[in-house]
Amino acid sequence: MLNNTAGETVAASLSDWHQFLTQYGTATSAAPNGESPISSGVIGNGFVAPLNDLGLIAVAGEDATSFLHNQLTNDVEHLGANDVRLAGYCSPKGRLLATMLMWKSADAIMLQLPLEIQAAVQKRLQMFVLRSKAKLADVGAQQVQLGLAGVAAQAVLKNWFPDLPGAPYAKVDSAAGSLLRLADALGAPRYLWIATPDTAIAAWPKLATSLTPAGSQWWRLSAIHAGVPQITLPTQEQFVPQMVNYELIGGVNFKKGCYPGQEIVARTHYLGKLKRRMMLASIPMSGAAVEARAGAEVFSSADPDQPCGMIVNAEANGDQRIDCLVELKLAVLDAGSVHLGSANGPVLQFADLPYALPHELPAGASPG
Template sequence: MTETTTTWLDFLQQHSSDLQHGAIGASDSFVAPLTDLGLIALTGEDAASFLHTQLTNDVQHLSTGEARLAGYCSPKGRLLATFLMWKSGDSLLLQLPRTLQASIQKRLQMFVMRAKAKLADASETQVALGLAGDAVADALAPWFAALPAAPYAKIDNQHGTLIRVANANGKARYQWIATVATATMAWPVLTQSLRAVGSGTWRLTEIQAGIPHITAPTQEQFVPQMINFELIGGVNFKKGCYPGQEIVARSQYLGKVKRRAVLARVDAVEIAAATEVFSSADPEQPCGMIINAEASGTQRSSCLLEIKLAALEHGTVHLGSAHGPQLSFEPLPYLLSELSAAEESA
């Protein structure tokens, strides 16, 4: 662990009493330190062209005023990681769970070969804050006179990078990527008007927004369409080849997608990613798998899970076994259309 990281974590430890626990109301505005996320920086004249050949989304045409979702697949088209990516100065940045960062960075480095591209751990110098709710604009006014107007729009200034991400519960959400010095200076000001919460609250809003995150237990479990990744802008079907591209394209154009990610609640807590779910109509075989889950109440959790669509039509679905807690399904904030966002814009 670096001195910079330790300084930020030490600061948060000293201010741990700021963090409030318990359910967040729909009208609450909050700020959360996203210490569970890591950041890989790529620099060099071939950085964009190299990443373009590795990821599911277009990197070559990524502008400085936007961020994009992207996936990294195995040769079999199964996701090894999902990223939020953007440009900042001379760097391309990939945000992913910190627990995956070292292994993914090492794997990408293996394929750089003769390309003029260098990978580095940017978590050493940059930290992330997640902010959501109606009070965010006023809270951020000392550093950002205006906020990004639409999801995945981005603003850069001397105070860092501000990215608007997908709405959750009808509320705008943002990530502020800043130096440790800026974050430690801003935290006491932000927490005067925003509820200070832990990173679990941010992860809960990611689930509510229908944004999946690959973690270690779910690596190589899903092709992108199984977790709705093309529906939320994470796959570009017009770009060139990348690992697994042929399988991802075949899944898109040959036959109907039979498995999707859906949103549910369940009376259980501490649900591990990759926990299987079972249908009462076919209790012997799992019909799906938890992608992400987070407590949303004292004895209740919200989860994003991948499931056979046929299992939603007959019987009930249960966690862990056909006799486990029953899942209650809720609508996603986007349609489970068979037409991808990339096709709609074609």
């Protein structure tokens, strides 16, 4: 809480939070540097990052659940008070316009997605409300979003949340706000804390003492190592959900009713083996004629004249390399090397995702 010029106590705003971080000396936009490459050690030691690049939409009203259930790729009707789910929003052609997290607050269903596409996605969703009793509101200016990772984060979070979420995609609430556990990265837990600016300002000194303050790039990098894609402006309408493994990480429910693009998404699922998938890779930072970023194309040495895939997300790892999630034709993995920008560009080095892809499993087995 802050005092105004009349000495009255008033609630802090998001701008107060940003000003506080500046005065506190936290470089919230700083990328991981060469002294702190992303690794199991860095994540294990724990970091905290203000997530100023993410937006929040609250969908309220008696028809909010049924409205979203008919728009998103995941089941909203059976979303529990302590559940967190991934969901996609598709075009009529089944291509992802957005990927998002969703959960319930006391009076609304919350949707988290990149701030750069929030306004357009919210406007598009609003177009389909029609006679439904549902209202969409931008509530990002009322909440602080903090990303925390590592075992050390578990210990410090117990100051505000005595009972932490026991598994990924679970949520607990307390007077300090909502704490969501997301997919682990490099064997370490990751948490999203939704708090008021007042709570965040009061908590930050302890968080910054116990954990490494970091920029949102670290959080996005941890999501890459968790194998969780995020659709951003350059990649809207580029991928059917399965092309970025979205059904493997719980973002698609094939038993729910219709939603935009559902027929194409379902047909892709039921017609058999998918020929394209998303992989984890790294690229040298030097020598690239094309920047390693979302939307950049990759090429196979075996077929150099046309792209074989596209980068979904990419972040510097602090070790002179770019870690990325890249969608590509599976056939190229056994047919030469894959390069950024052209067949003469930097070579991608592939690594294992934290979950198995269907083509990697024994016959008859299901992805875990």
